[in-house]
Amino acid sequence: MNPNPLRVGLTRERAADACNVVIFGASGDLAHRKLVPALYNIAQERLLPGGFGIVGAARKEYGEGEFAASLKEGVRKHSRRPLEEEPWSALESRLGYVPMEFGDIEGYRRLAAVLESNDHDHGTGGNRLFYLAVPPSAFPAILHFFAETGLNKPGPGGSWSRVIIEKPFGRDLATAQELNRICNAVFDESSVFRIDHYLGKETVQNLMVFRFANAIFEPIWNQKYVDHVQITVAESIGVEGRGGYYEEAGTTRDMMQNHMFQLLCLMAMEPPVSMDADAVRDEKVKVLRALRPLSSSQVATETVRAQYAEGVVGGKAVPAYKAEPGVSRTSRTESYVATRLFIDNWRWAGVPFYLRAGKRLPKRVTEIALHFKDVPHRLFGSNQERHAQPNVLTMRIQPDEGITLKFDAKVPGTLPRRQPVTMEFRYGASFGTEPPEAYERLLLDAVRGDSTLFIRRDEVEASWAWIDVLERAWAEESGGEPLPSYASGTWGPSESDVLLSRDGRAWRRL
Numbered sequence: 392m393n394p395n396p397l398r399v400g401l402t403r404e405r406a407a408d409a410c411n412v413v414i415f416g417a418s419g420d421l422a423h424r425k426l427v428p429a430l431y432n433i434a435q436e437r438l439l440p441g442g443f444g445i446v447g448a449a450r451k452e453y454g455e456g457e458f459a460a461s462l463k464e465g466v467r468k469h470s471r472r473p474l475e476e477e478p479w480s481a482l483e484s485r486l487g488y489v490p491m492e493f494g495d496i497e498g499y500r501r502l503a504a505v506l507e508s509n510d511h512d513h514g515t516g517g518n519r520l521f522y523l524a525v526p527p528s529a530f531p532a533i534l535h536f537f538a539e540t541g542l543n544k545p546g547p548g549g550s551w552s553r554v555i556i557e558k559p560f561g562r563d564l565a566t567a568q569e570l571n572r573i574c575n576a577v578f579d580e581s582s583v584f585r586i587d588h589y590l591g592k593e594t595v596q597n598l599m600v601f602r603f604a605n606a607i608f609e610p611i612w613n614q615k616y617v618d619h620v621q622i623t624v625a626e627s628i629g630v631e632g633r634g635g636y637y638e639e640a641g642t643t644r645d646m647m648q649n650h651m652f653q654l655l656c657l658m659a660m661e662p663p664v665s666m667d668a669d670a671v672r673d674e675k676v677k678v679l680r681a682l683r684p685l686s687s688s689q690v691a692t693e694t695v696r697a698q699y700a701e702g703v704v705g706g707k708a709v710p711a712y713k714a715e716p717g718v719s720r721t722s723r724t725e726s727y728v729a730t731r732l733f734i735d736n737w738r739w740a741g742v743p744f745y746l747r748a749g750k751r752l753p754k755r756v757t758e759i760a761l762h763f764k765d766v767p768h769r770l771f772g773s774n775q776e777r778h779a780q781p782n783v784l785t786m787r788i789q790p791d792e793g794i795t796l797k798f799d800a801k802v803p804g805t806l807p808r809r810q811p812v813t814m815e816f817r818y819g820a821s822f823g824t825e826p827p828e829a830y831e832r833l834l835l836d837a838v839r840g841d842s843t844l845f846i847r848r849d850e851v852e853a854s855w856a857w858i859d860v861l862e863r864a865w866a867e868e869s870g871g872e873p874l875p876s877y878a879s880g881t882w883g884p885s886e887s888d889v890l891l892s893r894d895g896r897a898w899r900r901l
Contacts, residue, residue, distance in 0.1 A: 407439070407838040407839045408440055408516070408518055408551075408838060408839070408840075409440045409441060409442030409443065409515050409516040410440065410442070410515055410516065410519060410520055410551075410838055411443075411444040411445070411446055411506050411515045411520070412430065412444070412445050412520045412522065413446045413447075413519060413520065413521045413522065414426055414427075414445070414447050414448065414522045414524055415448045415449070415493070415521065415524060415529075415533060416449055416523070416524035416525040417447025417449045417458075417488065418449035418450070418451040418453075418458075418461075419449070419524055421524040421557070422447070422465070422524055423462065423464075423469070424465060424468075424469045425469070425828070425830045426522065426830060426834070427445070427465055427466060428465060428466050428469045428470040428828070428830075429828055429830035429831040430445060430834065431466045431470055431478070431479065431482055432472055432827065432828065432831050433831055433834065434478055434481070434482050435472055435475075435478055436827075436831075438835060440838070442513055442514030442515045442516055443485055443515065444485045444487065444509035444513045444515050445482070445485055445486050446486075446488070446505055446506065446509070447486070447487070448488075448489045448490075448491055448498070448502060449488075449490065450490065450492060450493075452490050453488060458486070458488040459483050459486050463483070466479065471825060471827075471828055487505050487509065489501050489502045489505055493525070493529050493533050493536075494532045494536075496536055496539055496540065499536045499537070499539070499540040500540060502542070503541075503542060506519060506542075510546075516548075516550055517546030517547065517548065517550030518546075518550045518551050519542065519550075519551075519552045519553070520553050520554075520555065520837055520838055521552075521553070521554045521555065522554075522557075522834075523554065523555065523556050523557060524557055525557075527560075527561075527562075527570075530556065530570060531570075531573050534573050534576075534577045534578075535573075535577075537554075537577055537578075538576070543577045551582065551840065552578070552582065553578070553584060553837060554577075554583055554584065555584045555585075555834075555845075556574070556584070556585050556586065557586055558585075558586070558587060558649050559640060559645070559648075559649070560649075560851050561851070561855060562639070562640070562644060563858075563859050563862065564856050564859045567852055567855045568852060571848045571851065571852070575848070580848055581842070584842060585845055585846040585847075585851060586833055586845060586846075587649050587650060587845075587846055588829040588830060588833065589649075589650045589653055589654065589757075589788070589829070590829070590844040590845070590846075591830060591831070591833040591844060592788055592826075592829050593792055593818055593826040593827075594786055594788045594789075594793070594794070594818070595654065595657060595788060596832075596844070597786075597794075598657045598658060598759075599657065601786070603662050609662075611763070612738075612761075613738045613739070614738065614739055614740050614741055614742045616763055616764055617739075617742055617761055617762070617763055617764065618763060618764045618765075618896075619742060619743045619744070619762050619894075619896060620658065620743075620745070620759065620760065620761055620762070621745045621760045621762065621898065621899055622651055622745070622746045622747075622758075622759050622760075623747050623748070623757065623758055623898075623899070623901065624646055624650060624747075624748040625747075625748070625752040625755060625756050625757070625901065626751075626755055627705060627751065627752060627753065627754055627755050628750060628751070629709060629710075629712070629726075629750055629751050629879075630715050630717075630718070630750065633717070634715045634716050634717025634718040635717035637717075637718070637724065637726075638717065638718055638719060638722060638724050640724075641724045641725045641726075641728075642725050642726055642727060642728045642748050642749060643696075643725060643861060644858070646728075646748040647730075647746060648854050648855060648858045650748075650757075651746050651748060652854045653675075653846070654759055654788070655678065655744065655746070656674075656675035656678045656679065658759050658786075659678045659734055659738070659739060660675055660678050661738065666843065667843075668842040668843040668845075669847075671843050672843075672846075672847045672850060675850055676847070676849050676850055676853055678734060678736075679853035679854055680853055681734045681736045681739075682732060682733075682735075683732065683733040683734070683735045684857070685732075685860050685861070685864075687860070687863070687864040687867065690860065690861055690865070691864070693730055693731050693732070694728065694729065694731075695727075695728065695729040695875070695883075695884060695886045695887045695890055696725035696728050696865065696875070697725060697726070697727040697728075697874050697875040697876055697884040698711070698712040698713065698722070698725065698726050698873075698874050698875075698876050699712045699750060699751035699876070699877060699878075699879045700712075700876040700879060701714070701878070701879060702878035702879030702880040703879065704751055704880045709751060709879045709880075712724075712750075712751075723865075723871065723873070723874055725874060726749060726750045726751065727747070727748070727749030727750070727752075727877060727883050727884065728746075728747070728748055728749070729746065729747040729748075729887040729890055730747075730861075731744070731745055731890055731891075731894075732746065743894065745890070745891060745896075745898070747898070751879035751880065752880075752881070752882055752883065753880055753881065753882060753901075754901065755789070755790065756787070756789070756790070757787075757789045758787045758788060759785070759786045759788070760784070760785045760899050761783065761785075762783050763783070764781070765781060780797070780799075782796070782797060782799075783796075783797045784797075785797075785899075791819075792817070792818045792819075793815060793816050793817035793818055794815075794816045795814065795815045795816070796813065797812070797813050798811070798812065798814075800812045832844070833845070882898065
């Protein structure tokens with residue numbers, strides 16, 4: 392018997408269960424740029440199961456071979472590995488496509504027939520992983536028809552059915568709770584995988600290893616030694632043709648409620664009792680529940696919002712936010728947000744956390760920086776006081792994933808002069824290999840049923856409960872004055888600098 396071409400070679404990790412991966416919205420950008428290239432790279436790592444199928448579902452009608460050709464071009468452009476004909480052909484032989492309207496039950500019946508055929512032809516064992524790469528407005532209808540047609544029900548013999556849901560998961564607490572109710576009426580919570588691709592990044596995953604596998608760091612990871620923490624998610628791009636979406640979301644909903652709060656949780660959480668998915672997520676929820684609530688009046692002093700004006704990014708002139716297609720000329724939607732918050736628990740009592748996220752900043756960078764307290768007594772001369780800098784431990788999430796530690800060292804010579812120096816670890820240099828893309832890890836984990844890096848229902852609701860206070864306070868602002876602005880290509884508005892300077896601190900230079 393000839394071996395399955397997707398399984399030739401030695402595996403480096405435990406293989407996943409046989410299954411069908413069904414991508415709703417398969418004609419869209421996410422499928423072509425991220426999902427199918429991720430599956431191609433998983434296949435190249437010999438980690439796909441022996442029984443495997445990919446089925447696309449979307450409204451678009453394709454001619455013979457057009458669907459596969461479009462996905463192949465997506466792999467050619469966006470895969471971290473070069474496209475090779477033999478492994479692509481093996482993957483292509485498992486591709487299927489079902490044109491359908493998401494509000495029409497007949498499409499789901501055709502999909503069910505294709506999945507049943509794959510179970511017979513490709514040995515997929517009745518297992519199904521549904522990926523909803525569609526606008527949130529389509530979620531309820533799709534989930535409803537899953538229940539109507541039984542696609543949500545595991546088949547005989549211990550097979551399973553799971554669903555991955557893309558962000559945004561709701562736009563406030565009430566809509567998130569309603570979506571959770573719909574999901575849990577159709578799928579058990581253990582089968583709902585709410586995805587945040589930041590959690591698939593190597594440095595994000597390394598946060599727990601760095602903290603809990605190294606005895607030298609955990610003892611100083613608390614209010615006794617840490618002065619403050621800065622979390623930055625900076626993008627050099629603008630809204631990139633998504634003005635209509637961004638007007639509804641804004642940076643707070645688009646970045647802070649999910650990506651930034653997930654980084655905050657992993658950085659601040661207590662050690663879990665085990666690496667079991669729920670043990671890890673229990674500790675993340677505790678962080679969110681410990682966030683000090685803000686009153687409406689405090690929102691004005693503890694947060695900053697702004698919009699980018701025209702400017703220059705990467706040597707190219709770019710328009711202002713209000714000049715972007717789909718954006719109202721009287722918009723008060725933020726493209727930049729910063730806040731100071733506190734975690735009221737034993738570990739972090741009194742330590743300020745400064746979060747900032749924005750578009751059209753000078754560079755693309757995401758990092759967490761722990762600024763440690765100063766030494767209790769200086770020994771190296773008062774002339775050095777003005778040059779003193781704190782020790783800073785920085786975890787770079789993207790790009791150039793790695794960790795750096797800044798500390799003082801003596802400058803060579805007869806005088807006791809000191810100077811900040813840096814120790815640096817980079818993934819590429821240390822391991823000699825490119826880390827997998829976030830979607831590769833997350834898709835593989837979902838097939839394996841490992842929900843550690845996915846977001847649980849109570850996490851979603853706890854994060855929205857804190858964000859809702861901000862959104863309500865901003866909506867109630869009187870006068871409708873324009874938001875502060877910042878020139879594209881700069882690090883945000885001056886009001887953001889004041890947020891830290893009034894505490895005697897400053898944003899890190901990146």
